[in-house]
Amino acid sequence: xxxxxxxxxxxxxxxxxxxxxVLVLNDSHEPVTIDRRLLVGPNPVPDAGAxxxxxxxxxxxxxxxxxxxxxxxxxxxYGRERSWGHLPPGRVMVYAYLxxxxxxxxxxxxxxxxxxxxxxxxxxxxxxxASG
Amino acid sequence: xxxxxxMKTTGGWKAHASGQxxxxxxxxxxxxxxxxxxxxxxxxxxRLVQRLVRGPAPSQPTAGRSRSLFAPxxxxxxxxxxxxxxxxxxxxFVETAPQESSSPEQLNEEGLxxxxxxxxxxxxxxxNSGKSGSSxxxxxxxxxxxxxxxxxxxxxxxxxxxxxxPPAAGGTATAWVTAGTGTATVTRSFTGVLTGxxxxxxxxxxxxxxxxDKHERLHIASTKGHHDTHIKPLETRVAARTGxxxxxxxxxxxxxxxxxxxxxxKWNASITSFTNADTTxxxxxxxxxxxxxxxxxxxxxxxxRAVGGVNYAHYADTPPGP
Numbered sequence: 001x002x003x004x005x006x007x008x009x010x011x012x013x014x015x016x017x018x019x020x021x022v023l024v025l026n027d028s029h030e031p032v033t034i035d036r037r038l039l040v041g042p043n044p045v046p047d048a049g050a051x052x053x054x055x056x057x058x059x060x061x062x063x064x065x066x067x068x069x070x071x072x073x074x075x076x077x078y079g080r081e082r083s084w085g086h087l088p089p090g091r092v093m094v095y096a097y098l099x100x101x102x103x104x105x106x107x108x109x110x111x112x113x114x115x116x117x118x119x120x121x122x123x124x125x126x127x128x129x130a131s132g
Numbered sequence: 133x134x135x136x137x138x139m140k141t142t143g144g145w146k147a148h149a150s151g152q153x154x155x156x157x158x159x160x161x162x163x164x165x166x167x168x169x170x171x172x173x174x175x176x177x178x179r180l181v182q183r184l185v186r187g188p189a190p191s192q193p194t195a196g197r198s199r200s201l202f203a204p205x206x207x208x209x210x211x212x213x214x215x216x217x218x219x220x221x222x223x224x225f226v227e228t229a230p231q232e233s234s235s236p237e238q239l240n241e242e243g244l245x246x247x248x249x250x251x252x253x254x255x256x257x258x259x260n261s262g263k264s265g266s267s268x269x270x271x272x273x274x275x276x277x278x279x280x281x282x283x284x285x286x287x288x289x290x291x292x293x294x295x296x297x298p299p300a301a302g303g304t305a306t307a308w309v310t311a312g313t314g315t316a317t318v319t320r321s322f323t324g325v326l327t328g329x330x331x332x333x334x335x336x337x338x339x340x341x342x343x344x345d346k347h348e349r350l351h352i353a354s355t356k357g358h359h360d361t362h363i364k365p366l367e368t369r370v371a372a373r374t375g376x377x378x379x380x381x382x383x384x385x386x387x388x389x390x391x392x393x394x395x396x397x398k399w400n401a402s403i404t405s406f407t408n409a410d411t412t413x414x415x416x417x418x419x420x421x422x423x424x425x426x427x428x429x430x431x432x433x434x435x436x437r438a439v440g441g442v443n444y445a446h447y448a449d450t451p452p453g454p
Contacts, residue, residue, distance in 0.1 A: 048417035052278070053425055054271050055340075055433040060447075060454045082435065083445060085333060086273045104428035112426045 001034070002027045003098050003121040005042055011127045012087075018126060019083040020044075022057075022096040024119075026072035033069045034078060034098065037061050041096025041121065042082055043108035051088035056108050057096075089130040096121040257367060258359045260352050261321035263345060269448075272331035277344050279351055280321045284411035286363075287317040288403060291370055293393055295386035296379075306379035307389035309397075314370035316403060318359050322348035328439075335437065335444040343431040343450050347424050351414045358413065362406035369397050 002025040012018050020042040026032050036059050043056045057080065062068050070078045095109045097120040105112025110120060261280075268274025291314030295307035327341040336344075373380050373393060382392035414420050424430060429450055437447035437454065447454065 046417060049415045050417065051270065052416045052421050055431045055448050056425070057433045057435060058453070060434050060437075061452065080435070082433070083333075084271065086271050088270075105426045106430070106432070107422065107426045 001025065001032070001098060001119050003039075003041075003096055003119045005094060005096055005121045005124045007094070007124055007126065010125065011129070013129050014087065014089045014131045015085065017083050017085040018087065019081055020094050020124065021079050021081040022121065023077045023079040024072075024098055025077040026074055029074045031071060031073050033071050036068050036070055036078075037102065038099040038118070039078075039080060039096070040099065040106050040111075041094070041108075042080075042124070043095045044084060044087060044126070045093045045095065045108050046088050047091045047093075050090040050092075053108050054084070056106050057082050058106070087126065087128045089128050092126040092128055094124040094126060257315060257317045257363060258356055259317065259319040260356065261319060262352075263324050263348070264321040266324040266326050266341075268330040269325040269334060269336065269344075272325075272334035274326075274330065276323050276325035276330070277348070278323060278416070279348065279414075280323060281319060283355075283414040284407040285318075286403060286406060286410075287319070289313050289315045291397060291399060293390050294376070295390040295393075297386045298384065304381040305383050305386045305389035306376075306381050307373075307386065307393040308376050308379035309370055309374045309393070311375055314374065314397070314399070316363050316366060316406075318355065318363065318406075320352045320355050322351065324348065329442070329444075333445040335439050335442075335447050337447075337449040339450045340431045340448040343429065347421075350424055351420055354413050354420050355410050358406055358409040362402050362409065366397070366399065366402040370399075373397070 002023075004023050004025065006021050006023070008019045009016075022039065022041050024034060024039060039059070041057055043054070045053045059080070072078060097110050098118045099111055099116050100118035101116050103111040103113050103116040109123075111117050264280050267276035269277045271277075289312075292310040293307055294310055295305060298305050322345075325336050325341050325344045327338045328335060330336050372378060373396070380389060380393045380396065382389045412418065431448055431450050432453060434447045434449055434453045436443065436445050438444070439447070
């Protein structure tokens with residue numbers, strides 16, 4: 001499995017909106033299932049001093065377990081998009097990762113229990129310039 | 133005279149002048165010194181700032197005054213400006229009182245009563261003002277979900293040190309802290325986020341908003357911990373030498389006694405240690421934020437959702453979410 005991210009822009013002015021997509025690609029030649037509850041991100045984290053980390057991105061869970069499963073054929077992907085309009089000026093790192101099992105601790109950069117991690121996207125860097 | 137008051141802003145310092153606490157001044161976090169200097173020039177004036185930049189001026193004669201005032205403050209512009217001269221004593225500044233007033237420390241530049249005119253009762257110096265109100269979250273374009281004061285901020289009134297030569301030759305000189313000086317006040321409060329609609333994009337549930345409050349209280353508790361480590365012992369040292377009755381006897385001259393008291397108080401080091409520790413721990417994205425975000429009940433963004441017929445891009449809630 002590969003986790004990647006893409007953004008509609010990498011440089012923006014404070015107040016401008018930026019959309020980031022996380023993609024989970026089944027890079028094998030066998031069908032797989034993933035649990036939508038195990039994908040965390042995209043998670044924007046401003047540089048220390050610029051602003052606190054925003055809440056990590058997850059999805060609501062369906063009460064029936066099977067409805068949380070996503071079937072992926074080979075080289076097909078599943079994803080999620082989020083956008084933010086008020087990121088603070090400075091550098092904002094964006095993280096995303098896929099778990100192989102549920103974890104209670106979900107910091108933006110990766111699970112609190114490292115062995116719960118299945119795959120992580122390369123962090124994405126946004127540069128936010130002050131307006132005016 | 134004015135007090136530099138600071139309001140927390142995202143990614144910067146914002147200072148404005150206030151005349152409410154005349155003898156007090158704020159010690160700022162060291163990393164913000166350039167901005168601080170600009171702010172000080174606008175508020176306390178160029179004269180004090182020039183002293184900071186140039187360093188201490190040559191000693192001024194005391195002109196027969198019976199006492200000298202020592203102001204052991206590392207960040208000199210933060211001092212009350214009711215002084216007539218500044219000169220070095222070791223690593224500290226010696227402040228000589230003007231001759232023409234019997235109570236110069238209580239007069240401002242206009243000759244009006246000024247400063248802390250207290251009873252000498254030692255004040256409580258950590259104030260947890262709790263939640264000051266609610267506003268849309270900062271990441272929704274508002275001011276909520278953050279502290280009301282800058283990290284590392286502290287309001288200080290430097291101790292005024294009085295000293296006296298030995299009453300007779302061969303005796304011991306004495307030095308003491310003037311009552312009402314030597315106070316360091318730390319105040320912390322926070323602005324919570326709104327419950328429900330915070331902006332066209334953000335909806336925060338009641339549980340989510342309560343979780344933000346809990347987080348902000350962690351910052352206050354952290355600051356109080358650093359206060360108790362660095363400032364409380366300082367308070368004790370100051371209180372133990374406040375008033376002539378508790379004077380420190382040391383050396384053969386009043387200058388020697390005053391220097392000994394300055395060394396005993398460790399005023400500058402304690403204030404600096406507090407500001408550094410508080411800034412490091414509580415800066416946005418710092419250790420307090422990081423540790424809290426790793427907890428199982430930390431709030432999460434459950435993404436786009438319709439609430440009451442209104443579409444939001446972000447629905448923030450605590451686990452397990454909607």
